[in-house]
């Protein structure tokens with residue numbers, strides 16, 4: 001039986017959904033953040049981050065959640081602490097541990113004052129070697145205690161995707177635990193048995209194997225994406241070829257599988273793009289050339305260029321480009337490394353007039369680009385106002401566009417459908433329709 005009191009350090013895009021999920025399973029959760037504004041919001045019942053279904057879960061279990069800026073308060077009132085602070089990329093490609101170590105210093109000091117055994121769970125993404133090499137020495141120095149004996153430390157990264165974080169936390173494919181000692185691993189495993197709703201397998205190992213597994217999962221998934229995009233590029237150059245048909249068949253082979261195998265645009269967001277770079281940086285330091293990770297990254301980088309060239313080559317003079325899809329994927333407002341948003345930025349730098357639409361991310365884009373672009377009120381409004389319309393994410397809402405929205409009295413508009421969302425037959429009379437990944 002695990003203790004019912006948990007603390008979470010870092011109440012961000014991952015930490016806040018974890019807080020709400022753990023509370024929904026009957027735990028009292030204390031969130032700690034260095035940002036007092038975030039702490040204030042949580043204590044007032046306002047989620048500091050956007051994520052589908054999070055508000056409802058937070059509202060329903062608010063009574064079990066509180067937030068503080070005090071590490072001591074959180075550690076002394078819990079038996080298990082999850083550490084989920086940022087690990088931003090550094091110039092050479094590695095992940096910075098500055099926030100992790102700054103938090104560990106404070107956690108270590110709080111542990112020094114605590115008599116009972118405490119389990120610390122590192123959930124931030126770190127590179128292989130970081131837990132043993134830097135995290136443990138920092139904790140031991142500031143606590144004066146021995147890891148594995150006086151306190152436990154597990155490396156337990158999450159495999160969530162923004163937009164489906166709640167579902168992913170409660171129904172993971174598997175739970176990965178790198179442990180300092182069997183007692184700590186047992187405690188965390190027992191905890192996850194009370195959290196997961198799908199009886200997910202729990203795999204336990206040492207820290208370094210868990211660290212390698214985490215980064216290997218992400219680089220493998222992105223390899224599948226870039227592979228499908230490579231197929232799509234080839235299809236575009238062969239008459240009658242269709243990446244949709246090819247990848248669907250390819251995915252039927254169970255050795256390959258259909259997930260993430262759909263030629264479209266490249267991957268984006270806060271994790272995938274940086275993980276291949278970090279993997280290659282880490283392997284390079286070990287004298288191993290990570291050629292697959294490098295090729296995956298190179299293919300990904302050229303997807304946006306390919307799209308931009310297409311847009312610019314087709315744009316009539318004084319034409320307006322519409323971009324639908326500014327977040328890096330549907331169901332999130334995150335624009336970091338989003339292909340749609342990067343396309344917008346590149347077109348803005350070339351003074352191309354733009355009308356933009358996204359169900360969730362327009363406020364974030366407005367914050368960066370302000371009056372340099374125009375915003376539509378809906379997908380249909382966006383379609384009605386432009387001469388080239390680019391669809392960058394497979395968002396269900398975009399399917400509300402009807403041929404009427406693209407009907408013009410003058411020159412036919414162009415619809416570039418990166419995800420092949422629309423039925424070409426429906427639109428062929430009102431616009432030129434380009435499905436990326438298909439040959440003419």
Ligand SMILES: NC(=O)c1ccc[n+]([C@@H]2O[C@H](COP(=O)([O-])OP(=O)(O)OC[C@H]3O[C@@H](n4cnc5c(N)ncnc54)[C@H](O)[C@@H]3O)[C@@H](O)[C@H]2O)c1
Nearest residue numbers: 010011012013014033034035084085086087099103124125
């Ligand atoms: N967001 C994702 O999709 C995702 C997926 C898998 C893994 N991760 C990993 O999870 C970690 C956190 O990512 P995120 O997206 O939740 O970050 P985030 O920036 O959304 O949130 C981090 C929070 O930590 C707080 N913080 C920073 N330094 C702190 C400190 N020293 N003490 C206490 N709080 C501190 C910040 O104020 C912020 O609220 C990263 O290592 C990331 O790689 C994120």
